[in-house]
Amino acid sequence: MTYPQDFITAFDRTIGHEGKYQNHYDDRGNWTTGIVGKGVRKGTKYGISAMSYPDLNIKALTLDQAREIYYRDFWCKLGGSKLHKAVLYQLFDAAINHGVWRAVQFLQLSADAKADGYYGPLTEHAVKQADVNDVLFRYLAERLDFMNDLKTWAQFSRGWSERIALNLRLCAVDN
Structure with missing residues (x-):
């Protein structure tokens, strides 16, 4: 493929x-x-x-099987390439880590859209109308707040924090 x-x-x-x-x-x-x-x-x-x-x-x-699953079950469900690449990457990465529903909910909260966890034209429109940098900062803040509230935060926080820090750096590269 x-x-x-x-x-x-x-x-x-x-x-x-x-x-x-x-x-x-x-x-x-x-x-x-x-x-x-x-x-x-x-x-x-x-x-x-x-x-x-x-x-x-x-x-x-296998890596090829994982790639196929990522594309079919995550990328395509998140609208493919319809959003700014910086926002799309953050959405995709969070969907893999937290599930599509929660990743979309983070996006909706970041764009002041109805936070129902379902990606559709209203969410897409709200994100496209918002400032990209604002969406990115708010998105990663939502994600970090969510992680911090998990009971496993103490155990996994180092890796999760490193992931968010790298994603902040990638926001600068992508934007």
């Missing part, structure tokens, strides 16, 4: 955060039910979690 260049760039960046297989007990994404200690603990690889893909053999997942 041939992918658009902006998707390839976003994928390559995000996979840098998400690349390795991990099967940490306290990460709910590693469990097929999304509840720590319930279901089967299959792990996460390339940001593809057992919670979201319970029937997938996570450990055997």
